[in-house]
Amino acid sequence: MSDTARRFRTVAWATGVVGTSALRRIIAHPQLELAGVRVYSDEKKGCDAGDLVGLPPTGVIATQDTDEILALAPDCIVYSPMPWDVEEMCRILSAGIHVVTPCPYWFPFIQDPETTARLTEACRAGGVNLHASGTNPGGVAERFPLTFSGWCNRIDRITMTEYGDCRDYSSVGVIRELMNLGKTPEDALNNPIKAMLTSFWYEPIEMIAEGLGSEVVDYEQQHDFILAKETIETAAGIIEAGTIGLNNYRHIGRTREGTEIVQEQVWFMDDVSMSRLESRMDIPRASGWRIHIEGDVELVVDIELAPNLTQPEKTAQGLSTVGYHCVNAVPDVCTAPEPGIKTFLDLPMTTGRMGTHRTANRG
Numbered sequence: 001m002s003d004t005a006r007r008f009r010t011v012a013w014a015t016g017v018v019g020t021s022a023l024r025r026i027i028a029h030p031q032l033e034l035a036g037v038r039v040y041s042d043e044k045k046g047c048d049a050g051d052l053v054g055l056p057p058t059g060v061i062a063t064q065d066t067d068e069i070l071a072l073a074p075d076c077i078v079y080s081p082m083p084w085d086v087e088e089m090c091r092i093l094s095a096g097i098h099v100v101t102p103c104p105y106w107f108p109f110i111q112d113p114e115t116t117a118r119l120t121e122a123c124r125a126g127g128v129n130l131h132a133s134g135t136n137p138g139g140v141a142e143r144f145p146l147t148f149s150g151w152c153n154r155i156d157r158i159t160m161t162e163y164g165d166c167r168d169y170s171s172v173g174v175i176r177e178l179m180n181l182g183k184t185p186e187d188a189l190n191n192p193i194k195a196m197l198t199s200f201w202y203e204p205i206e207m208i209a210e211g212l213g214s215e216v217v218d219y220e221q222q223h224d225f226i227l228a229k230e231t232i233e234t235a236a237g238i239i240e241a242g243t244i245g246l247n248n249y250r251h252i253g254r255t256r257e258g259t260e261i262v263q264e265q266v267w268f269m270d271d272v273s274m275s276r277l278e279s280r281m282d283i284p285r286a287s288g289w290r291i292h293i294e295g296d297v298e299l300v301v302d303i304e305l306a307p308n309l310t311q312p313e314k315t316a317q318g319l320s321t322v323g324y325h326c327v328n329a330v331p332d333v334c335t336a337p338e339p340g341i342k343t344f345l346d347l348p349m350t351t352g353r354m355g356t357h358r359t360a361n362r363g
Contacts, residue, residue: 010077029353038066086119130340130341133350142208155293163287180225184243188225205261
C-alpha cells in the first residue's frame with residue numbers, strides 16, 4: 001500500500017485548547033484514523049471523542065489510562081499536555097509510536113543536548129520519529145522566515161514579531177507563568193520559567209541559522225513591560241493595577257556571517273489603544289505576526305486572521321492553528337526515514353490534506 005493510500009492510526013493526547021483542535025483535525029483528516037483519546041479530567045473520561053469537540057459520535061471513548069492508550073499500538077500520538085513530561089514522551093517513543101507535539105523541541109540540539117540525547121535514544125529504540133510543530137514557535141518563527149529567505153541574496157537581519165491581545169486566552173498557566181502577564185515586575189524578574197522561555201526562543205533562532213548554513217555565535221535578550229493602570233478583566237482572571245499588562249520580549253542571535261535573527265513577542269491585556277495601560281506601545285495590529293527581512297532585498301510579510309473576526313474568534317482560531325499544523329504533519333512524520341528528532345529542515349512542506357489524490361508518474 002502506498003503512503004498516500006495508507007491511513008495512520010492516531011491518538012489525541014490531552015484535550016485542552018490546543019489538544020481539542022488536534023482531535024478535531026484527526027477526525028477530519030483523510031489519511032488518519034482516530035485510534036484513541038487520552039484525557040485528564042474525570043468529566044471527560046468515558047466520553048465519545050466526537051462529543052468532546054461537538055462532532056457526531058466516533059465510537060472512540062476517552063480514557064485516563066496511559067497503559068490503555070499504549071496498548072492500542074497507534075502509529076502516532078499527537079501529544080499536547082501542559083506541562084509535558086519527557087519521561088512520558090520517551091516511553092511513548094520507545095514503544096514504537098511516533099510523536100508530534102507543540103511542546104518545545106523544535107530545534108533542541110544546542111539549547112538542551114541532554115534531553116535531545118534522551119529523546120533521540122528513545123526514537124531509535126522504537127524506530128520512530130519525534131516532531132515539534134505549532135504556530136509560534138512551530139511555523140511563523142522559523143519555517144516561514146526560511147521560506148522567504150529564498151527570495152534574498154544578502155540578509156542582514158530577520159525579525160519575527162508576534163502581536164497578541166491575550167484577553168480571551170483562558171490558559172492561566174500560559175498567561176501568568178510563560179507570558180508573565182498579571183505578575184509584578186519583581187515576580188516576573190525572578191520567575192524561574194524565564195530561563196526556560198529564553199531557551200525556547202533561541203531554538204527557532206538556531207533553526208533559522210542552520211537553514212541559512214550558519215550558526216549563532218552571539219546571543220542577547222531584552223525584556224520590557226508596561227504596567228496596567230487599572231484592573232482589567234480577562235479570560236485568565238483579573239489583571240490588577242500595578243502588574244504587567246504588556247510584556248515585550250526580544251531574543252537575538254547573531255550568526256558567524258553577521259546576520260541578526262530576532263524573535264520578538266508583544267503580549268498585552270488590552271485592546272490596541274492600550275488606554276488601560278500606563279503607556280502605549282506603537283504596534284501595527286492587535287493580533288498577528290510580522291516577518292521583516294532586511295538586506296539588499298527588504299521584505300515585510302504580515303500574517304493575520306481575517307479582520308471581520310471578533311477578538312475571541314481570532315484567539316480561538318489562532319490557537320487552533322497550533323493543533324492543525326501538528327496533525328497535518330503526522331503522515332510525513334510517520335514515513336520519514338532514519339529514526340530521530342525531525343525538524344522542518346528534515347521534512348517536506350506540511351500542507352492541509354483535503355483528500356488522498358496523487359497524480360501518477362510525477363516522478
